[in-house]
Amino acid sequence: MTKTTLLAALVGSTCLANAALSQELNALVWCDHTDASFVAPFEEEFGVTVNLKEYEGTGAALSLIETSQPGDWDVLVVDGIDVPRVVAAGILGPLNTDELPYDTLFPELVMEENHVIDGVTYAISEKYGYNTVSFNSEVFTAEDMADMTRLWSGDFAGQLAVYDYYLPVMGMIAVGLGMDTATLSMDDLPAIEEALLALKDSASSVGEVVSSQTAIATGEVDILVGGGEWVTAGLTADLPNLDWIIPEQGAVRWSQSIGVFADSAQPDLAQEFVKYVLSPEGQAALATSSCYWAMPANAAAADVLTDDQKRALRWDDQASYLARALLYPAPDAELDAAMQDVWTRFLAR
Amino acid sequence: MTRYLACALYMILLYGFIFLPVGVLVLFSFQDGRFPIPPFQGFSLRWHREVLGDGDLMAALGNSLLVAVASSLVALTLGFLAARAFATARLPGVTALRGALMAPLSVSYLVIGLGLLASFNLMGLSKSLWTVAAGHVVINTPLCFAICAAALGEAQVSAERAARDLGAGEFRVMTLVTAPMILPALIAAFLLSVTFSWDELIIAFLLSRFDVTLPVEIWSLLRSGLNPKTNAIGSLVFLVSALAILSFELTLARRK
Amino acid sequence: MSHRASIETRATRRAWWLAAPALLWTLAFFILPFGTMAVLSLWQRTDLGLEATWDLGNYASFLANPAYIQALTNSLEITVTVTILSVLLAYPLAWIIAEEIPERFRRLALALAVIPFWTSYVVRSYAWSLVLAKSGVLNDWLGAVGLGPLDLANSRAATVIGFTHFFTMLLTLSIYASLVQMPPNLRRAAADLGAGAFATFRLIVLPLTLPGVMVGAFLTFALCIGDYVTPQILGGGNDLALPQLIMLQIGRRADLPMAAALSIILMLAVTLAYLGMARWMKVVR
Helix, strand or coil, X not given: CCHHHHHHHXXXXXXXXXXXXXXXXXXXXXXXXCCHHHHHHHHHHHCCEEEEEEXXXXXXXXXXXXXXXXXXXXXXXXXXXHHHHHHHCCCEECCCCCCCCHHHEXXXXXXXXXXXXXXXXXXXXXXXXXEEEXXXXXXXXXXXXXXXXXXXXXXXXXXXXXXXXXXXXHHHHHHHCCCCHHHCCHHHHHHHHHHHHHHHHHEEEEECHHHHHHHHHCCCCCEEEEECHHHHHHHCCCCCCEEEECCCCCEEEEEEEXXXXXXXXXXXXXXXXXXXXXXXXXXXXXXXXXXXXXXXXXXXXXXXXXXXXXXXXXXXXXXXXXXXXXXXXXXXXXXXXHHXXXXXXXXXX | CHHHHHHHHHHHHHHHHHHHHHHHHHHHHCECCCCCCCCCCCECCHHHHHHHHCHHHHHHHHHHHHHHHHHHHHHHHHHHHHHHHHHHCCCCCHHHHHHHHHHHHHCCHHHHHHHHHHHHHHHCCCCCXXXXXXXXXXXXXXXXXXXXXXXXXXXXXXXXHHHHHCCCCHHHHHHHHHHHHCHHHHHHHHHHHHHHHHCCCHHHHHHCCCCCCXXXXXXXXXXXXXXXXXXXXXXXXXXXXXXXXHHHHHHHHHHC | CCHHHHHHHHHHHHHHHHHHHHHHHHHHHHHHHHHHHHHHCCCEEECCEEECCCCCHHHHHHHHCHHHHHHHHHHHHHXXXXXXXXXXXXXXXXXXXXXXXXXXXXXXXXXXXXXXHHCCHHHHHHHHHHHHCCCCHHHHHHHHHCCCCCCCCCCHHHHHHHHHHHHHHHHHHHHHHHHHCCCHHHHHHHHHCCCCHHHHHHHHHHXXXXXXXXXXXXXXHHHHHCCCHHHHHHCCXXXXXXXXXXXXXXXXXXXXXXXXXXXXXXHHHHHHHHHHHHHHHHHHC
């Protein structure tokens, strides 16, 4: 072997060894974490690679986890309302609360009843928003949208699309009918189903994130039920006519939390990632991700966000919004199965 | 004359139908604006540039090629060997065996993918490009087997027998006698397998984790937000493969 | 043992060795997973995980749920429509390419028919939704000619169009292969005996090419009924098909047993179609 070949082999093997040694953090997340610019600062600081897998609903995430091996995942982002269920299934491990910014979190987002179980903290809120009504302000005014019951009364037949996620949409309808999402029971379902099926008759389509955005952005529909700032805020630059409002009956608030897997092989690194996501820089990047925009849970992000971004997020109106929005329903297994059956009937109509 | 006109009209209509979505796709990949909807706002290479600079998309493209070529080679080998088996000897239970080999053709990819997902999970295997390739071999082997079996006739069997009488070992017989004789069929089977594997979504979606193939990456892109990048990657793939096929056709035609 | 017999035993043994890899792969990665699915379909999903209840509960849930039966009906209706439509569109095109086009252009004609399908399947379906949208390309053209806008997007019509687009190409190839294999002398003989063009077609060409058509139609049926992407992208959530129902079980509830049961039902539909076709072919012969 010539000297150059030997040298090349040495360099090659060192590179390979380095690549093998480079740590990898595996995170199961909503699509707003997948921007390269979001994880780049963390990857650079710790010299690791962050692998991201996105899912479109808690059920999909649970499916993925169930068909994976222990140690496959390190970090989990999941809807705040699902944290107790996920903890009960033994998926999340304890979180170290010392270095997390509880003092600058929006108080409504601390959500102890979801995140602290038997005195142990398992997750922390990272982002929140609303499932309410998005609309094309060139066709409808805020007054048109103020009464939620008009959505299923037939007034807007063929002009609306529905976001395909049963929990928030059924929660919205419950709020519209004057119910409290925290105390939903099987007796409430018939009324919800009636309104829901009437809503389907007025709906031109039912779809997930991109179908919903496409539908309202292309003018296929002028109202999106279940939409909110997460549909429109990122599009305001190109389509300033898209707007959203919380009707007088109220709306539903969603929030997503972040935690560490119980069987993660590198809990310390995972904990560092959680810290990064909750930092002002991480929060600002998360709030303005290319997938969907929404409010960060850590108010300290205000220092990093621009005025235009805060305007698009309605930063100054948040106090009144938080007061009028209720949490997602948190059904037990039986009610959950019943709700999903109602939703299947809704889709099949 | 009317027959000629009628045929021409029918061809124009049908080819128009076939090319319509692709034409729209390519056109709007050059759209100067965020939304791939009419009216066409002006020519821009922005999205193509973004696609070529998108590390995830390019990695997925590479993975797709890798999985397609690897799984097609394996499927071709398995199919070729099995076709030879049925051509050269009378095996007991030939209908049942042949049925078993061809069965995956009529099973939905969704079912194959779910079955493999459940099995791999029970076996404790992690999802990866290897599991995707294994799934693609399952869907491609029946095709390769059928094509090779159709191509292996009396001529090949006698040629093999002659070679064996002259003292050639099994491996030499296969590679130096049989394979060259049915080369067009082998190439056709390989290309068909690559096509099926390249475009396959469901099995790749269910059986991969972080290293994904192109259809899965595009599917994720589509689920993450309104994105003209999908048009750009679709038209890039189309243009490159159209060029490849047309140049292949022309060079072959010139040779003839 | 005679010389000939020993050659034959050696040939048989060698054949087993040759067939073994393919058979083993099929066994390990197809038959066993399929068996796993069949077993799983008899289990139930509970809050704590999978429970091996060994009953037909999932199948009972399917039969008891009108929305689920509707999904199966939707799938069957769509698939049959697509199959018939694709055959009707593909046969003339295959004929034209095989008979009317000069030989040296035939492969080019076939290649042109296939090339558009070298874009990504997902992106192509999405492109159809662009074409069929309310403010999409099709309505743009219709508007230019003065015809009213068609509301085709997010409907069964869109799904059928998207499917027919692909399967017309597939059937064209399959029918072409069958037409090309037909000996031309038969038709010439019929003409010599005084048969008109239509009679020749009906009594000679059609019966001879029917097996090719049937095989293509069966492949279309099997691929169409099991496809998830096209109804999901083009149907707009308005027309639940069986594959979407299956994915719903995975995506929402992580209910692998129910998904397995629905998959078995899907396979039953395809098997019945296959048996129907096989019996029909036997009757025709």
